[in-house]
Amino acid sequence: MTGQATTPDTPILEVRDLTVHHGQLTAVSNVSLRVRVGEVYAMIGANGAGKSTLMRTIAGLHAPTSGQVLLDGADVTRVRPEKRATAGISMVPEGRRLFPSLTLEENLKVGASYARKGPWDIPAVVDLFPFMKERRRQKTGQMSGGEQQMVAIGRALVANPRVLLLDELSLGLAPVIVHRIYDVLPRILDSGVTVLLVEQDVSQARRVASHLHCLLEGRTTLEGPPSEFTSEQVEAAYFGMGGTH
């Protein structure tokens, strides 16, 4: 990973002309994005729009057909997922994907196995999600969906990522729980972590994001700060009705 010199203008995470196939199916088609430090960059789109595939490709779990992924200017397109994690890309995968036979604390410890230096450690995560204090020795398989989601966020945070990928945080959770989880986002951003998230819930995404990016059938249909778009424009980009922006 020999990166160019970092200038203030270099995005912390950049995707250039990324195309990803699932067998014959083109899941992501020529998508580019630039995520700047301290941003909350939200990918929105309907089911099957290619959002999760894009996230998994950024994390290294899928190989793209063409295009590049750059972390702080360094090309990581061919870097294995575990090396990307230690380089500063952490993902909270869709469906949380905790280690069910491990306790809450063990889940966090695995996340911290190859942590970079930084503000996040297990006590800091317990401070962020106080419910963890009394539950350290509980197996995560027995926890509620919201609690599991918090453990998954904690497991990603203790690695001290530069970019945190959040894939469908709100999937299958009650709105009140989703709000509670999104409430910690400012504290994560304050610690210097940049966030790229995928969200099906457009109003939720508009509420927290500094940048919106809508995918439809693998293609970019809308991109920019949320204030630039009316609800109708976002809706059209989301469902593919009428003209795009």
Added chain:
Amino acid sequence: MVWVSDIIQGILAGGQFALFACGLSLLFGVMKVVNLAHGDLAVVGAYVGIGVIAVTHVPFLWSIPIVCVLMAALGYVLQRSLIQTALNRGELTTLIVTLGLSIVIENGLQQFFTANTRGYGVGSSIESSSFKIGSQLQIGWLPVAIFVVAVIVLLALQYFLSQSKYGRMIRAVADDREAALLSGVNARHVFGIAAALAFATVGLAGVAFAMSGTVAPSDGTDTILLFAFASVVIGGLGSLWGTLLGGVVLGVAQEIGAQINPSYEALAGYVIFLVVLVLRPQGLTARRSQA
């Protein structure tokens, strides 16, 4: 009194079976690899030990750590090359690959070392020394030593898996490989370490087996693999203490079978194996919910 003696002999034999089985259980539990070459690898361990003694003339006890280290290295390399390649193509492929490995090892050993049986050369004084409890119970020191070693190995494995950083990572990779990768865990390296451990224990088991009798290339598939499988299945997959219990149940069944009629020894073991499969397919210790 003869029954008490049988039960004690059976329990001690269970230590040897558990030693064979724990590596098999570990590989299956972590990687879902059913290693059909497991028995032959035990024979390889024994031959490596015999070879080390013949070449370097070290005392036989010294050969044990040497065998463990060499087998661990072999395990790591085989996992990173052959087994991982097979795993990438699906869990069933590993069955075929390890079956092929088993055939290659057995025939290779026959080719280069003949089909003759070999002893470990520990000397008859150690092989047959025993102590008496009361006037009728006579117990060999070697089976006792092997049983104690088996318990120590199982305790150490259990401690390693539950408490150490690498043990935690092994369990994490076994639970969810992708999620482990996302946490920065190098799953291939972690699998390699698990294989190294499994191979070290099977090497140790092979040496123990050769010490208490003789070893021949055909022992791997004819006896060792089957006993190891029976122990794992009786005890319950994925549970190390279940494996010890499974070994003990198998050992006691064989001794009692042999007491009734010497030709019933192997039969009794398989009858117990089938009975457990029918009545408690998840094994004696495992809970049904555990996959």
